[in-house]
Amino acid sequence: MENVWGRFVKINKRWGSYCNNGEGVVFVKWIEGPSGGREVKGNMKGGDKMEAEILEPYQLSFSDLLDRKRCQMISRNVMEALGPNGPGLLCITGVLGSALLRRKLLPMARKLALLDPDKRNRILKEHHLGSDVPLKNPERLVSSFAMQLNYERTSNWYEPGCGVGAKLDSLEEDDGDFNNLGGVFRELGFCMMELGLSIARVCDREIGGGLLEGSLLDSSTAKGRLIHYHSSADQCLLRQEAAERRKQSGKQVNYRNGLSGRSQFSLWQQWHYDYGIFTILTDPLFLSSYSCQECNLISTHSYLQVYHPSENKFYMVKTPQDSFIVQIGESADILSQGKLRSTLHCVCRPEHLEHISRETFVVFLQPKWSQTFSVSEYTMEHLRDSDCLHDTDDEVSKADIHKIVPPLSSRIRDGMTFAEFARETTKQYYGGSGLQSNR
Numbered sequence: 001m002e003n004v005w006g007r008f009v010k011i012n013k014r015w016g017s018y019c020n021n022g023e024g025v026v027f028v029k030w031i032e033g034p035s036g037g038r039e040v041k042g043n044m045k046g047g048d049k050m051e052a053e054i055l056e057p058y059q060l061s062f063s064d065l066l067d068r069k070r071c072q073m074i075s076r077n078v079m080e081a082l083g084p085n086g087p088g089l090l091c092i093t094g095v096l097g098s099a100l101l102r103r104k105l106l107p108m109a110r111k112l113a114l115l116d117p118d119k120r121n122r123i124l125k126e127h128h129l130g131s132d133v134p135l136k137n138p139e140r141l142v143s144s145f146a147m148q149l150n151y152e153r154t155s156n157w158y159e160p161g162c163g164v165g166a167k168l169d170s171l172e173e174d175d176g177d178f179n180n181l182g183g184v185f186r187e188l189g190f191c192m193m194e195l196g197l198s199i200a201r202v203c204d205r206e207i208g209g210g211l212l213e214g215s216l217l218d219s220s221t222a223k224g225r226l227i228h229y230h231s232s233a234d235q236c237l238l239r240q241e242a243a244e245r246r247k248q249s250g251k252q253v254n255y256r257n258g259l260s261g262r263s264q265f266s267l268w269q270q271w272h273y274d275y276g277i278f279t280i281l282t283d284p285l286f287l288s289s290y291s292c293q294e295c296n297l298i299s300t301h302s303y304l305q306v307y308h309p310s311e312n313k314f315y316m317v318k319t320p321q322d323s324f325i326v327q328i329g330e331s332a333d334i335l336s337q338g339k340l341r342s343t344l345h346c347v348c349r350p351e352h353l354e355h356i357s358r359e360t361f362v363v364f365l366q367p368k369w370s371q372t373f374s375v376s377e378y379t380m381e382h383l384r385d386s387d388c389l390h391d392t393d394d395e396v397s398k399a400d401i402h403k404i405v406p407p408l409s410s411r412i413r414d415g416m417t418f419a420e421f422a423r424e425t426t427k428q429y430y431g432g433s434g435l436q437s438n439r
Contacts, residue, residue, distance in 0.1 A: 053314075054315065055306065055316065057087060058077055059320065060092055061094040065195075065198040078203065082340050084310065086310070086341065087306055087308045088308075088340075091319050091326075095195070101188040104184045106284075110292070113234070114237060129181070129185070130146050130147070139238075141230055144226070146224065147185055148224075149193060151197075185226060185361075188361060189361075189363050192224075192361075195324055196277075196280050196365040197216060206339075212277060215371060216365050225362045228357060229269075268347040270404055270436055272344075273330050273342045273343065273345075276366030279364055279365070281304075282360055283302065283323050284304075289357060301316060303316065305346050307343075307345070334412060366422075368418065383408045383409040383412065411428055
């Protein structure tokens with residue numbers, strides 16, 4: 001279908017012309033004077049506004065983390081990105097061997113999510129994986145597959161003849177859907193754990209005390225999660241299969257036909273803070289439910305949205321392909337006494353693209369469960385201040401966020417262990433009377 005350019009609109013203080021190609025994809029041509037315009041693809045909200053401004057986080061190369069001199073040179077930039085005046089996240093590029101691991105692992109998320117339940121359970125058991133979401137619920141927005149990862153395996157993952165380097169050839173030759181599921185999961189997980197340890201060392205040199213790296217190593221393990229964010233088409237398929245199983249078992253069927261049963265929420269994951277030290281995420285993969293191929297239309301956006309406290313703005317995060325995001329959790333905020341700032345974030349669903357799913361792999365780095373938090377008066381004052389969201393012109397409602405994100409100052413107290421903090425946080429978010437218990 002030929003693109004027909006429509007009326008002029010103002011988007012993020014710039015004038016442009018837009019059109020819809022009939023497939024739910026909106027093109028914007030910026031009007032930049034006599035030299036002509038620049039055409040970009042975007043997703044429009046209400047016909048004349050972009051969903052959010054774009055944030056391209058501070059990028060560093062993995063080689064910078066391996067070279068002591070270069071590591072010292074970038075340390076100030078790292079702290080600016082992760083500290084109280086930054087967005088609370090950064091990107092790491094150039095990690096040897098990680099691109100192949102990502103391409104192998106991420107498509108497995110969708111395959112597992114839509115697999116026959118009995119077969120899926122068998123495969124998960126074979127590869128020592130579990131799940132922390134109710135996979136029997138056909139209305140779920142997310143399917144997640146988890147494993148505990150041990151720090152003892154991180155030290156040599158990038159060395160020649162060891163770790164990932166020794167496995168790349170076998171991965172290239174493997175054609176089985178799930179033959180290497182557990183192995184690839186662990187190797188990419190170990191890689192991401194080492195990235196987290198490297199960033200912890202940089203932060204510790206600036207903050208002093210070596211507390212972050214020590215806390216991570218004392219914990220012995222991290223948690224890896226392979227996540228499939230369902231498209232509306234995926235949800236329709238799950239409902240159909242659930243209805244068929246109930247029909248065969250003679251149970252009453254309550255099935256909403258077609259895509260009309262799509263969730264009314266525009267988010268795959270609601271606004272929240274992670275409560276560990278660091279969260280390491282892969283650059284996400286977007287797949288078409290119709291072709292099972294990568295969707296290049298939106299591959300330049302992560303659909304991770306964050307709140308930038310010092311700028312009092314919401315941003316959609318844009319990341320380089322095959323990069324990793326390092327994000328600050330609340331435990332790092334507490335342990336650093338505010339020198340690192342935890343990241344308020346959510347995951348958005350692309351509007352008008354009901355057949356697109358999102359695949360990602362996440363590793364959560366946290367203290368050991370018995371670690372005790374020391375919360376001074378200064379720290380509590382900082383935590384109360386960080387709970388505040390100020391009014392802006394953004395479409396995101398601050399009042400709505402306050403309704404669903406419990407203040408950190410209400411979940412932490414002096415002398416509390418990490419296990420107690422985690423339980424209180426989970427309770428206030430998702431417990432019977434939690435702020436997101438029905439979301």
